[in-house]
Every structure is written in C-alpha cells, then in structure tokens.
Amino acid sequence: MLIKKIQQVPAKPVQMEGAENVSVRVIFGPDDGAATFAMRVFELLAAGHTPYHAHPFEHEVLILSGQICLTTEKGPVALDPGDAVMVGANEKHQFKNLSAAQPASFLCLVPVEYQK
C-alpha cells in the first residue's frame, strides 16, 4: 500500500509543445507499480494551459481547484472544482486556467501504459 500527500510529490514542468505554465505530479505511475491506470495532478499557473491535442487513449479528470476552460471540438466549457470530465480516445481537448492571478489544478488519469 502506498500513501502520498499530493504536495509532497515533485512537480515537473510539462515540456510538451503547446503547453504553457503547467506542471505535473505523477502520484501513482509505472514506478509505483500501478497496474492498470496512472494518477497525475496537473497544476496550471496563471493563464497556463495544456496543449490543444488528441491521443489514442482516454482521460478521466476531476477539477480540484480554480476556474478552468476546457476547449473541446464543439467549443469551450467552463469547469469548476467538483466537475468531472471523460475525454474519449482521439477527442481534441485543452485545459486552460481562466484566471490571470490564481492557479488551478486537476486530477487526470490515463491507462498506465501511456504514463511515461
């Protein structure tokens, strides 16, 4: 059994093209022996965002803090803490911090084979 406090897991900048002011903490991944899926926490600094992109696997997301705009193929959706999102494989998506002053964060799970 593994127990971790989110804030104690190191945050690493997301270097992917199209990402700005976003970092990730891998809470449970391959290095922890996660068997099926990986748990990560993404933190968006003021005006930070993930890339607008798609990939051949799903996300399950829970907004933890802040005000986030989810860009979808059908337009933008405002998300609050307690909102959950399932992004299907190959659906384009982007998470953007709507605040220019406050950070925002969300939990994002993926099949473990896609957590590198």
Next chain:
Amino acid sequence: MLIKKIQQVPAKPVQMEGAENVSVRVIFGPDDGAATFAMRVFELLAAGHTPYHAHPFEHEVLILSGQICLTTEKGPVALDPGDAVMVGANEKHQFKNLSAAQPASFLCLVPVEYQK
C-alpha cells in the same frame, strides 16, 4: 466527451456486508463507455465506513473531504484531503469516517471490469 458535476450523479447506498452509512456515485463506469478504469466517489456519513476487505484488483484513491481512518494490515493511518492511496490487489483495507458529526468523501478508481 462527458462532463458531470459530482453532486448531480445519483448516490446509491453501498449494500456490501460490513459497509455502514456509505454511499457511492459512479461518475464514469461501463454505462458511460469508460474504456479502462472507473471513477467513483464514496461518501461516508458520520461514523460511516466501508468493509474491511480485500479483492484481486487495485484501488487508486484521493481523499476529497473530511477526516478518514484507513485501516491496513499494518494498522490504522489517518488521512486528510489531498492524501492519495494506492491499495494493491489482495491488500486488506477499510475507509472509516473519523468524525461523528461531519461527512467525509473520497475518489476511488478501479479497473472498469470490476465496476458492476
């Protein structure tokens, strides 16, 4: 893409033997087309608890609210919001609300084939 507010997903009492005053909301499961893993939110009323049990698949858990005692094979551990737990397959575990007055809640993910 599916977007849900946790509070709008119906909560159902957990009927499992050994569970008391606990309900579950299936945020993303087989009925939603979840491909690999299922996202659920468990709510423990005052003094509520899940069974002390084990099963042949893992949990990944994030404490969302309240003060929870996790019973493990090596003893009890107090958990706060923002604490994450990976329970391995076949490890005994129980989540118990430490408060006799306030509810507590946690996110719990499982491989989708075990969400019935």
